[in-house]
Amino acid sequence: MSYGPGARINPRVAWGGHVAQKIKLSTIAETLGISTATVSLALRDSPLVAGTTRDKIKEQARALGYIYNRRAASLRTSRSGIIGVVVHDIMNPFYGEILKAIESELDRSRHTFILSNHYDSVEKQRTFIETLLQLGGDGVIMSPAIGTPPEDMQLAEDNGMPAILVARSMEGSALPTYRGDDSYGISLATNHLIGLGHRSIAMIGGTDQTSTGRDRYQGYVNALRKAEIEVDPGLRIPGPRSMQGGFEAAVHFLSLPQKPTAAVCWNDLVAIGLMNGIARAGLVPGSDISVTGYDDLEEASISMPALTTVWNGQAEVGRLAARALLDRLAGSHEPDGIHLIKPEMRIRQSTSPYRART
């Protein structure tokens, strides 16, 4: 935990320039010969202030180049207009699409949002939540880091800051959660491949350390069992979650003794990387090897070949989570618990009927 502005003592340093003189509420009040109370109310469009007075005040604020001091206001009201969002990695387009949806919801309600990656570091995640509390954040949307302890999960709520989870749920946490139905979604992809006649189907990527990872692997296993296909643990290559990871996994995948003819990938990034890796090895993804993705990122439809994947409703997740938080801030209580988005199959060119591998 750190204190102080920039954690330094006596940090008063050179301002950029002249800054003639700080304009504040009282400056407006004085130059207009009225009270600060009236100015304050007028700027916030209170019906308690006469229309003509309000207009005069607003005009003066504009003319003087007045900058509203939110820290002062927030100190008084204990509302900051700040909402924090922390996810694994904002550069991952999966989270990017969630963030975009959150951003557009929050924009509408004039909230400022503060973003952070935690890169699955519990430490970094806690620092972020503490900073947010220090800034008087109104709420937080998080996709919890692997290994988040229950007390960190509750840190926000315990200090009066509502929290909403996205994309991942947390064992034993009662926080409202919005995510896709991973088990169902992956079964769609697996069943699609089974329907095309594939029997040796690998599962590439993901980790058992997240709810998402466990659910997807379980969904894949269940689909195989249901089709009475034996589950071979050797057909699972856990780990990869990025395009680079998928690309590197291609070598391992192609050398599996079981010679799988299809791969259910953890997500679109892994699938695209895997397809590139397969192509680099001289095989043709989509015809020699069928590949499915997960998420239906914007890139999926323009990859080569176009990726068969599962729409995971990122935009929906972001939108609903933001709405739930805003509703909560407005006083209404959304029911807690997990809200699942129902995934949908998107069939494109990266999957084709079974053909034995030569």
Place this chain on the structure above:
Amino acid sequence: MSYGPGARINPRVAWGGHVAQKIKLSTIAETLGISTATVSLALRDSPLVAGTTRDKIKEQARALGYIYNRRAASLRTSRSGIIGVVVHDIMNPFYGEILKAIESELDRSRHTFILSNHYDSVEKQRTFIETLLQLGGDGVIMSPAIGTPPEDMQLAEDNGMPAILVARSMEGSALPTYRGDDSYGISLATNHLIGLGHRSIAMIGGTDQTSTGRDRYQGYVNALRKAEIEVDPGLRIPGPRSMQGGFEAAVHFLSLPQKPTAAVCWNDLVAIGLMNGIARAGLVPGSDISVTGYDDLEEASISMPALTTVWNGQAEVGRLAARALLDRLAGSHEPDGIHLIKPEMRIRQSTSPYRART
């Protein structure tokens, strides 16, 4: 300009829970029977406080679950520890790589950063800067939106908040700027293709509305002229800046009457999209058509084929810009003006010697 917490009047609403009683500095002071001044100094590791007193105070803060109130501190010191960053689109990996570098610099100095996209909306950009000023931001790093008027450019500095530009420079702005040398960089790519024997080289994507766009087109034109190749305006397809854009431009590119054998692309995303589009049309990118990218994103080395491109130093840009801002906040004045990162060629498989198109 909007005022008030969430721009509402009287927003005191239901907190999440009980929140027994707010712990503040004075709570610690009282329970320990000392003054708030001492507590304040101790928490910030002031040498004015005795070591044993400090430890006792810190322990008590921890035990009580004290949350430091930054708004109050900031109101007093006029330093917030907040730094704003606004770019075109954080989902674009080009900016993503810049942001990552900024983040890691700022993390080290315990600054909080607030991020926003402006999507080239001058309005959205101004709202962001105003919000940052309201929050008492210590500084801002921006990649200015197309059409930013000079007064918006100065808004931050005029109110005492230092600003640094990244990736794009702004006509007539004296703000310190960090970006790649676009004109030089694109000439590397163009010369590489000329060296391979190509004579009909298209330029795909980009816009004349940014400094980057103008510089890259100019660099391409200059390289052709120097090699005494006639510049054909019909070989320019302006516009695309995304993977989707590059993908869609493939049709136009392939139907050009000049039958170009190579394409210099605006960036890696356009190049990858274009290659996918070319492959979708049944041609082989890298052998039938040579393609160069720009930026050397992480994806470039694992695309199919691996992309020949120009390293544009995103991480360097982010790191240097963050350092420059921090130095400025610490009182030292970095010289203004444009600081160019020197790009470097990365030759991979997407370019090959000239072969006439059939």
Place this chain on the structure above:
DNA sequence: CTGAAAGCGCTTACAG
């Protein structure tokens, strides 16, 4: 090394 007191710039009862 420690404490009493003022003040940062707002908002909010309260009084008129």
Place this chain on the structure above:
DNA sequence: CTGAAAGCGCTTACAG
């Protein structure tokens, strides 16, 4: 419809 005054939770001279 408008004003005088208290207070949000810190930090900082200043005094001891």
